[in-house]
Amino acid sequence: DAGVTQSPTHLIKTRGQQVTLRCSPKSGHDTVSWYQQALGQGPQFIFQYYEEEERQRGNFPDRFSGHQFPNYSSELNVNALLLGDSALYLCASSFTGTGYSPLHFGNGTRLTVT
Amino acid sequence: GQSLEQPSEVTAVEGAIVQINCTYQTSGFYGLSWYQQHDGGAPTFLSYNALDGLEETGRFSSFLSRSDSYGYLLLQELQMKDSASYFCAVENYGQNFVFGPGTRLSVLP
Numbered sequence: 001d002a003g004v005t006q007s008p009t010h011l012i013k014t015r016g017q018q019v020t021l022r023c024s025p026k027s028g029h030d031t032v033s034w035y036q037q038a039l040g041q042g043p044q045f046i047f048q049y050y051e052e053e054e055r056q057r058g059n060f061p062d063r064f065s066g067h068q069f070p071n072y073s074s075e076l077n078v079n080a081l082l083l084g085d086s087a088l089y090l091c092a093s094s095f096t097g098t099g100y101s102p103l104h105f106g107n108g109t110r111l112t113v114t
Numbered sequence: 115g116q117s118l119e120q121p122s123e124v125t126a127v128e129g130a131i132v133q134i135n136c137t138y139q140t141s142g143f144y145g146l147s148w149y150q151q152h153d154g155g156a157p158t159f160l161s162y163n164a165l166d167g168l169e170e171t172g173r174f175s176s177f178l179s180r181s182d183s184y185g186y187l188l189l190q191e192l193q194m195k196d197s198a199s200y201f202c203a204v205e206n207y208g209q210n211f212v213f214g215p216g217t218r219l220s221v222l223p
Contacts, residue, residue: 004156031209033209033210033211035213040216041215041216042118042201042203042213042214042215042216043157043201043213044213045210045211045212045213048209048210056210058210090156090157092157094209096209100145100162100164100205101209102147102159102162103147103149103157103159103209103211104159105156105157105158106156107155107156108156
């Protein structure tokens with residue numbers, strides 16, 4: 001049973017460029033959340049997708065956008081990259097239903113903006 | 115706003131017991147979770163408390179007091195492999211989790 005997979009694992013971009021990160025959720029999960037984790041800090045919630053729609057959004061600018069596909073996989077897009085966007089981007093999947101569903105995280109994409 | 119506070123660092127020796135505290139202020143609350151993250155790794159789920167009291171899972175236990183907006187993670191019989199960062203996370207409506215800043219645990223031989 002594959003867990004959450006993210007690609008690519010590492011990425012180096014130049015300020016002003018655009019980037020797309022990809023995530024496949026754990027089998028049986030239908031909800032994908034994206035988090036940004038700066039070095040030495042806790043994950044910060046970017047947004048969450050469920051039924052191919054953005055269900056919730058954290059305090060991130062519109063430069064951050066996403067998409068969820070019918071197979072529940074998801075993409076995170078960041079436009080007009082800033083140096084401050086350098087971080088580990090984590091995808092987490094869960095199941096929306098009755099009861100508690102913990103987040104299952106992928107290993108993340110390490111984005112470096114130069 | 116929402117905020118969570120945890121100690122930044124904790125150090126203990128193998129075999130000891132350590133408690134990592136978490137206090138929170140949040141506009142919505144469904145439960146408190148704990149995650150472990152080794153350097154370079156993904157956060158992994160440890161425990162969840164929706165109601166007041168103690169939840170035990172092997173060497174790890176977690177406690178919640180909703181009236182005090184406080185919880186803790188208790189790690190017993192510490193092992194070297196327990197050296198990692200530990201995050202508390204408040205669950206808001208719709209599986210929106212707000213994470214604390216993390217506590218770096220160092221286990222010494």
